[in-house]
Amino acid sequence: MRNLTILDDAVIVIRDGRIAYIGPDRRTGIAITEEFDARRATAIPGFVDSHTHLPWAGFRESEFNRRLQGETYEQIAASGGGIASTVRATRAASEDRLVDNIVERARTMARHGTTTAEAKSGYGLNVDHELKQLRAIRRAGERSPLRLVSTCLAAHEFPPERRDATYVDEIVEHILPAVATEKLATFCDAFVERGVFTREQGQRVLRAGASLGLIPRLHADELSDTDGASLAAELQAASADHLMYVSDRGVAALAASNTVANLLPATSFFLMSPRYAPARALIDAGAIVSLSTDCNPGSSMTESMSMVIQLATLQMKMTVEESLTAATLNGAHSLRLADEVGSIEIGKRADIVLLDAPNYLHLVYHFGVNLVRDVLRDGEFVVRDQRLVYGARAGEARR
Numbered sequence: 001m002r003n004l005t006i007l008d009d010a011v012i013v014i015r016d017g018r019i020a021y022i023g024p025d026r027r028t029g030i031a032i033t034e035e036f037d038a039r040r041a042t043a044i045p046g047f048v049d050s051h052t053h054l055p056w057a058g059f060r061e062s063e064f065n066r067r068l069q070g071e072t073y074e075q076i077a078a079s080g081g082g083i084a085s086t087v088r089a090t091r092a093a094s095e096d097r098l099v100d101n102i103v104e105r106a107r108t109m110a111r112h113g114t115t116t117a118e119a120k121s122g123y124g125l126n127v128d129h130e131l132k133q134l135r136a137i138r139r140a141g142e143r144s145p146l147r148l149v150s151t152c153l154a155a156h157e158f159p160p161e162r163r164d165a166t167y168v169d170e171i172v173e174h175i176l177p178a179v180a181t182e183k184l185a186t187f188c189d190a191f192v193e194r195g196v197f198t199r200e201q202g203q204r205v206l207r208a209g210a211s212l213g214l215i216p217r218l219h220a221d222e223l224s225d226t227d228g229a230s231l232a233a234e235l236q237a238a239s240a241d242h243l244m245y246v247s248d249r250g251v252a253a254l255a256a257s258n259t260v261a262n263l264l265p266a267t268s269f270f271l272m273s274p275r276y277a278p279a280r281a282l283i284d285a286g287a288i289v290s291l292s293t294d295c296n297p298g299s300s301m302t303e304s305m306s307m308v309i310q311l312a313t314l315q316m317k318m319t320v321e322e323s324l325t326a327a328t329l330n331g332a333h334s335l336r337l338a339d340e341v342g343s344i345e346i347g348k349r350a351d352i353v354l355l356d357a358p359n360y361l362h363l364v365y366h367f368g369v370n371l372v373r374d375v376l377r378d379g380e381f382v383v384r385d386q387r388l389v390y391g392a393r394a395g396e397a398r399r
C-alpha cells in the first residue's frame with residue numbers, strides 16, 4: 001500500500017475513455033487529436049468511495065445539534081430520532097425525489113474527486129421502499145457524474161413498526177428475490193450488531209443474497225465486538241466495514257482473507273468518539289484496507305474523500321501513501337472493479353483527478369480545503385477549474 005509509482009512531468013494519453021499511455025515521453029507514437037495542459041497539477045486516480053447511504057430524504061441537523069449539547073444517540077433514538085426518522089422521511093419521499101437527492105450528492109462528491117461510489121438502500125425496510133431506493137440509485141446513475149454501484153442493505157435495522165425476527169423472513173423470502181429479479185444490486189449487506197441483527201441473522205441474510213448472486217458485504221464490529229470480521233471472512237464477503245471494535249481474532253481472519261477491511265473514520269469523528277478502527281494493526285497484519293465516507297445524514301454527513309484521508313492519517317496513523325491506495329485501488333477491489341478503475345494504468349478507465357498541488361502529500365498537509373481542480377471520468381471532464389461541467393449536456397437538460 002505504500003508503494004506508489006510517482007512520475008514527474010508525465011504525459012497521459014487517453015483513447016476511447018481509457019488510459020492508452022502514461023510516461024515521461026511525449027513521442028508516444030499515438031496520434032494526439034486534442035491536448036490539455038495540466039499546468040503542473042498532480043494527477044491521482046479518481047477516488048472510489050465504497051461505502052455510502054446516498055438514497056435518503058431528510059436531514060438530521062437538529063439531532064446533531066442536540067448531540068452537541070450533550071444528549072446521547074440513545075436518548076435521541078428513544079424520542080423517535082436516529083435511523084427511524086430517516087426511514088420515515090425516505091418512505092415519504094417519491095422515487096423522483098430520491099433520484100434528485102442522489103444526483104445532487106453525487107455532484108458534490110465529484111467536485112471533491114470521487115469518480116466511483118457505492119450506494120446502499122436500507123432506509124426503506126420493506127419490499128416497496130427498499131426497491132424504490134434501489135431503483136432511484138439505478139436512475140441516478142444514468143445522469144450522475146459518478147459511476148454508481150448498488151448494494152441492498154435491507155438488513156440495516158428492523159422496521160420501526162415491526163421489531164421482530166419475522167422481518168428477517170421478509171428479507172430472505174421477498175426483498176432479496178425481488179432485488180435479484182430486477183437486477184437492482186450487485187451486493188447485499190447486513191448490520192450485525194448488539195441490539196440489531198444477530199450474527200446468525202446476518203449470516204442467513206447474506207447466504208440468501210449470495211445464492212441469488214448478490215455478493216456479501218458486512219457492517220461489522222462497529223459499536224461492539226460481535227465477531228463480525230470473522231463472519232465476513234468466512235462468507236468471503238467483499239468487505240467488512242467499520243471495525244472500530246474488531247478483535248485480534250477478527251484482524252487475523254481479515255488478514256488471511258480477500259475480504260477488504262473498509263474503514264470509515266469520518267463516522268468516529270462526527271460521533272465525537274475517541275475510538276477509531278485499528279488501521280495500523282490491520283495493515284501490519286496484511287489485511288487489505290480501504291477508506292470510505294459512510295456518507296449518511298446521521299453519523300457521517302460528508303461527501304469528501306479528502307477529509308477521510310486526512311482523518312485516516314492524522315487519527316488512524318496511516319501513511320499518506322497507504323491512505324491514497326486505500327481510497328482508490330483497494331476500494332475498487334472491494335467493488336470488484338479493480339481491473340477497471342482505482343489506478344492510472346494502461347487499459348483502465350481514464351478516471352483522473354488533477355489536484356491543485358505540487359504533490360500528493362498536500363492532500364493531508366494542506367487540510368480542510370478542496371484541492372480538486374479537474375476531474376475526468378472515462379476520459380471526459382466532469383469538473384473543470386473546480387466547476388462541475390457534467391450535466392451541462394444530456395442529463396441536466398432533462399430536469
Ligand SMILES: [Zn+2]
Nearest residue numbers: 051053219294
Ligand atoms: Zn454504513
